Amino acid sequence: MRYFGLTALFAVLASCLLQVVIVSAYGWPSVPWPVEVLSHPRVSFAEEARRAIVYSPGLAKSKQPVIVIAGASAAQEGFQPRSMQDVMPELLTHNLAMGGANISEVGQIIGHAFKSKLAPELINSSALVLALSYAMFVPDQKRWRDPVFVPPEAIKQDEILTDVAREALRCPHACNSDSFFFRIAPGWLVTLAKERYIFFQSVVRRLPTHPGDPLLRKSIWKQDPLKLHKAFSSEKKPSAAPPVPQEPYLVMAHRQMDFLTDYMGQPRGVLHDEQFDKLDALIDKVRALGLRVVVVDMPLPSWHREKSPFFASYQAKLQARVGRHLQDGGISFVDLTAAIPDDEFRDSVHPSAEAAAHWAGALIERLPHPVFQAVKGED
Amino acid sequence: MESFRPSTEVFFSAMQRMVKGFFFVLVLADATKHVWxxxxxxxxxxxxxxxxxxAQITFLIHLFFDFSGYMHIVIGAAQFFGLQLPENFDRPWQSKSFLEFWGRWHMTMSNWFKTYVFNAVLMALVKRWPSAKLSDVHGVVAFFLTFFLVGLWHGTTWAFVLCGFLLGIGASANQVYRNVMRRKLGKKRLEVLSGWKPYSMAAAALAFTYICFSVIPLWLGIAQIRNVVITYKLTGLIAAELVLFVFLLVALPGVQRLSRLWPPSLPRLQxxxxxxxxxxxxxxxxxxxxxxxxAFFYEQF
Structure with missing residues (x-):
């Protein structure tokens, strides 16, 4: 048995040594507080998924009631913790919204976030804000099998791999909310198991996708062995392309809305029940944890609301689903669809940088009274 | 059957083999596969x-880590249950000839072919043409047939027929060379020559270059091979094999020295x-x- 113990000890020591090397190269890892999935500057969906997995257990460390934002990129940019704090400095907002998320992925992130439970005295006065828009109801088969968004090797798999599930392959037990370990282990153990990956987090972004990539990129592979000197001679770099003039806002925004329409799949204007069912289940799950749920219908520019073939059916379906929960009194509904003027959008869905504080203010104004008061620390 | 008494020593050895196997498959085989x-x-x-x-050399390296890694896992797992499975690899990078390589690589398969094909063919040839003068020819023919079947064992398409043919050519050429040198130099002088470092380095590099070349049909289909031949022409193919030979001439001695330094079994603390x-x-x-x-590369065969 002694040597099994020694093997484990050496594994831990080697792991620690590696972390020492990482820290000396990249510094001590900085974990955003309040927790935020969006990186500044924004890097990639994969980076956001990693941050959601690795940083979300930090929520349990909150000492005051919290608002947790879950949703997609519009919520990520509109309700950034710093914009929320600009509006109300006492507010502690954790933003776990992920670019391009549909409801399935939001469910996975929530699973990570609330694996470690908040302190019991904070649960009743904290809230989960589910910031929704029609694009989040794209079916899994379309969203996670579209070669525009998902690398081909991920599409070949039998299962649906969201960005979060794909990033969870890095640490298949602690980071995968569907794994046996994740389901049976207590929250503190899962958090502990994830803890060391915080060190790797700073390295991943600087690494190639695969260790062999730098070798493959060498120009030597395409050289003629008889004329190898060419590989070492300096090549004239092509001159930089002239800057492309910026598109007018409406042209760009309409093109983006057309893209969104294609993104939602066929038939045009029809939203499937799959993601609405998942929304129902998600709300029930969060309510079972004792948290208040605030469903927010996210802002859209007026022309987008009028022209999108999906918007009307989305609103009708959302009202029907949310209505059931509203009758129970366990959730609140905030309608922001028309609350933001068109000139505060930088495209067809996202806020302009200057408007983020106004978006945050619009949400805080409409938050249900008990949550708002609790977060302000007045209850 | 003797009853199996589990001991921590056996378990530790089994665990060590399995960890090594996972390290080979998950780290080294994955890294080389991507490059290949x-x-x-x-x-x-x-x-x-x-x-x-x-591509030729990285394929062989990937195949080694993948295949030997899985063997470590299987042998380790069997040890947990008191089963002692035969080893399948014996430091193949130490080989100095084509035939020696196949005595160290996929040994279970090589031994099976040696027992049931090579020996049987040799016996049949000796019985049919029982002349001492023909003994060298018997060996060469038996080697060709055996290695041709080794190629076919991997699959039944034309690519594997080609692979078997190339392996057969390699084995019989190796045997012809050995016979000729033995006859010209005598056994002792041949041994001295084989021990001479520049000669053995060149022989090993040549053997590995040919091995890499002969297993190309394991990773390229017959249509792709045809395209390669048309695109590269003879000069291009010779250039590729020359580059590989020079690379192996430089790299192989280092690998062999490293492999000799690393003992087959370590003290338990290490x-x-x-x-x-x-x-x-x-x-x-x-x-x-x-x-x-x-997936495990060998699953497809």
Whole structure:
């Protein structure tokens, strides 16, 4: 048995040594507080998924009631913790919204976030804000099998791999909310198991996708062995392309809305029940944890609301689903669809940088009274 | 059957083998597979002899880590249940000839072919033409047939027929060379020559170059091979094999020295240290470079 113990000890020591090397190269890892999935500057969906997995257990460390934002990129940019704090400095907002998320992925992130439970005295006065828009109801088969968004090797798999599930392959037990370990282990153990990956987090972004990539990129592979000197001679770099003039806002925004329409799949204007069912289940799950749920219908520019073939059916379906929960009194509904003027959008869905504080203010104004008061620390 | 008495010693040895296997498969085989596939794509995109040489050697390295890694896992798992499975690899990089390589690589298969094909063919030839003068020819023919069947064992398409043919040519050429040299120099002088470092280095590099060349049909289909031949022409193919030969001439002695320095079994404390390092390396590698797919290469044969 002694040597099994020694093997484990050496594994831990080697792991620690590696972390020492990482820290000396990249510094001590900085974990955003309040927790935020969006990186500044924004890097990639994969980076956001990693941050959601690795940083979300930090929520349990909150000492005051919290608002947790879950949703997609519009919520990520509109309700950034710093914009929320600009509006109300006492507010502690954790933003776990992920670019391009549909409801399935939001469910996975929530699973990570609330694996470690908040302190019991904070649960009743904290809230989960589910910031929704029609694009989040794209079916899994379309969203996670579209070669525009998902690398081909991920599409070949039998299962649906969201960005979060794909990033969870890095640490298949602690980071995968569907794994046996994740389901049976207590929250503190899962958090502990994830803890060391915080060190790797700073390295991943600087690494190639695969260790062999730098070798493959060498120009030597395409050289003629008889004329190898060419590989070492300096090549004239092509001159930089002239800057492309910026598109007018409406042209760009309409093109983006057309893209969104294609993104939602066929038939045009029809939203499937799959993601609405998942929304129902998600709300029930969060309510079972004792948290208040605030469903927010996210802002859209007026022309987008009028022209999108999906918007009307989305609103009708959302009202029907949310209505059931509203009758129970366990959730609140905030309608922001028309609350933001068109000139505060930088495209067809996202806020302009200057408007983020106004978006945050619009949400805080409409938050249900008990949550708002609790977060302000007045209850 | 003798009853199996589990001991911590056996369990430790089994665990150590399995960790080594996982390290080979998850870290080393994955890293080399990506490079091999990348170079394969480049080599098929045009006439790039260096890329073709790189693809050949990285394929063999990948195959070694993948196959031997799985063998470590299987042998380790069997040890847990008191089963002692035969070894399948005996440091193949130490080989100095084509035939020696096949005595160290996939040994269970080589031994089976030796017992049931090579010996049987040799016996049949000796019985049919029982002349001492023909003994060298008997050996060469038996080697060709055996290795031709080794190629066919991997699959039944034309690519594997070609592979078997190339392997058969390699084995019989190796045997002819051995016979001729023995006859010209005598056994003692041949041994002295084989011990001479520059000769043995060149022989090993040549053997590995041919091995890499002869297993090309394991990773390229017959249509792709035809395209390669048309695109590269004879000069391009010779250039690729020359690049590979020069590379192996430089790299192989270092690998062989390293392999000699690393003892086949380590004292337990050192073994625990190595296994611990491998666990940490697997954990870090899988996090930093997660593989989405990736099945055992030999599954397809």
């Amino acid at each position: 596939l990348g170079l394969q794509d480049t080599s098929l995109a045009g006439a790039y002899p260096i890329a073709l040489a790189g 073994a625990a240290m190595v296994a611990g390092f491998q666990c940490a390396a697997i954990d870090a590698y899988v996090f930093l470079f997660p593989a989405i797919g990736g």
